[in-house]
Every structure is written in structure tokens, then in C-alpha cells.
Amino acid sequence: MFTTIESRLFELERQRCRALTDGHTDKLARLLSPKLSHVHATGRVENLDQYLRYVSERAEFLQMQRSNLQLDVEPGFAVMTGGQSAVLRLKPDDGRIRRLEAWVTQLWVLEGKDWRLRAFQATPLPMATGDSS
Template sequence: MKKVFYIFLFLLCNTFIYAQDKKEQSLLKAVEQLKDAMISGDRNALEFIADASLSYGHSSGKVEDKMAFVESIASGKSDFVSIELRNQTLKITGKTAIVRHQLFAKTNDGGKPGEVSLGIMLVWVKEGKDWKLLARQAYKLPTT
């Protein structure tokens, strides 16, 4: 009987770990989709990944809703040439997730080349099979 219990416990643990890995993989895919959409400026991709209630906070303190976020990127007003993410962590609780990372980007806002180094916190919500960006807050990383 003990043997059956341990086999059941093993299978249950493996199923939970697999499910968590699957959730984490789909969340990481959504983060990559967001990054790619921000670089490409693809309006449809930006609209798809953002939740209708998006609150998008910049390191300057400016906060945008979904419409302003999409328009800023899609119009090229905020132009990301490249984005590199480092030191990423994630935490999933039910249908909500928090992703933190450092973002290093080359920009070309208004035709003026620049670079940004930011700390980012993203809040995601699961809607059906898709993760949607609900909130984002950026802060400037200290210069070394």
C-alpha cells in the first residue's frame, strides 16, 4: 500500500511540475512577443498582447493606457531598435503573473539615437489560453 501511495505522490508532483513548466513557458513566450512587438512596432501584435485595462508606466512617471501605449510604439514616436532582457524572474499565482527584468535598449525616438537601461516589472493576466499585459512599471537603473 505504501508503494502505491509513493507512486501516486510521485505522479502528482510530476504533473504539477509539468503544468507549472507549461505555464512558465507560455508566459515567457508572451514576454518575447511583447519584446518583438515593441521592436517591430506592429500595431496588431501590440493590441493583441495588451489587456484592455493596461496601465503602462514609464521611468519618467508618465502612465499610458492601452490606446496611448499602442499608438506611441506603432507610430514610431517611441522607437525601439533593439531590446535585451537580463536577470529575468517570474512568479505565477493562479491566473496572474509578475515578471521582473532589466531592459537594455537602443532607441531612435524622433530620429534621435539613444540608449536606455531600465528595471521593469510586468503584471500579466491569463485570458483563455493567452497571457495579456495588465500593467508595466519601469524605473531607471543606477549608472555605474
Template sequence: MKKILFLSLFLFASATYAQDKKEQALLNAVEKLKEAMVSGDRQALESIADADLNYGHSSGKVEDKETFVETIASGKSDFVTIELKNQTYKITGKTAIVRHQLHAKTNDGGKPGEVHLGIMLVWIKQGKDWKLLARQAYKLP
């Protein structure tokens, strides 16, 4: 009986640790995306985005990976700061959905501004890495 109980606890602890590790890797990817968007680091942006990225703006405009990277890296879309609030996530197999509010100071075209958006991100697991597959933004009231 003690062996069964120990084995059950070991399996539960192992499954919990594995899930926590997967969740932490996802949350780290979200943070890397945020940092890359603020820094405009082309290599970081390219490495976090999936080749088939579908990046939707609150205006309805949709960009592919190449356009998303170029827009941020060139400074055309310039995030000075980004704060994420009320983040939730759900991992199902090798797919994850992350939702949060994004509050940012911008400097697009040298014009200071602010954005307040609701965001939904779709991530896919590729090997050990989470890659951004899709993003959709909407304006917060």
C-alpha cells in the same frame, strides 16, 4: 504499493508538466511583447495588451492601451533593439509578475539613444493567452 507509487509519480509529473507549460506560455508572451515593441507591429501590440493596460514609464508618465500602442506603432517611441537580463517570474493562479532589466537602443524622433531600466510586468491569463495588464519602469543606477 506499486500502484500508489506509480500514481504519485504520474500526478507529480503531470503537475510539473502543466506548470512548465504555463511558465513557457508566460515567457513566450514576454518575448512577443519585446518583439512587438521592436517591430512596432500595431496588431501584435494590441493583441498582447489587456484592454485595461496601465503602462508606467520611468519618468512617471502612465499610458492606457490605446496610447501605449499608438506611441510604439507610430515610431514616437522607437526601440531599435531590446535586451532583457536577470529575468524572474512568479505565477499565482491566473496572475503573473515578471521582473527584468531592459537594456535598449532607441531612436525616438530620429535621435539615437540608450535606456537602462528595471521593469515590473503584471500579466493576467485570459483563456490560453497571457495579457499584459500593467508595467512599471524605473531607471537603473
């Protein structure tokens, strides 16, 4: 059974994924801390303004799914980990659709009365090929 805080954080993560796939950067911005550090699976690091610009101008998220989410809640912050599968099209690239699989670590911080995402770190996972190496 989840605590109220855990349920709230899982709901905020669902809202984050939905804002990305719906293209609602205003809703997304409300979930993110002004001190955001977002590390893409490529290693590129962006602050809040850079990330929102990337989402609105460069990336079209077609699907976003989370799996195996784990949450460790401490006073004033929480660490969320789990898999992330994203299908997206980068603009203005050639329009190819890309599927990205990553393991994600997120830091959610209580800022005033609101939980906000302060840090996001994605580590790419190899695509399933049947090779166990």
C-alpha cells in the same frame, strides 16, 4: 525546469519585445490587456490606446533585451521582474538614439484563455559609470 505556464509567459515576453523592435503594433496589441497601465521610466502613465499610439507614432525601438527575468505564477496572474535594456529613437525629436536601462515589473493576467500584460512599471537604472555610489 519551467512549467508550461512559465514557458508560455517567457515566450509572450519575447514576442512583446520582438513586436516592439519590428514595429508590429497589431501583434503587440494582442499581447496587451484592454485594461493596460503602462508606466514609463520617466513616470508617464499610459492606457492601452495611449501606449499603442506612442509606440506607433513616437518611438522607434531599435533593440530590446531582457535580463535576469524572474517569474512568480499564481492562479490567474503572474508577476515578472527583470532588467530591460532598450535602444530607441524618439520621433519627431532630433533623431538621437537613446539607450535606456530599467528594472521592470510586469503583471500578466489570464483573460479568458489568453495571458495578457495588464501592468508594466519601469524604474530607470543609472548608466554604468564606474561610480559605486
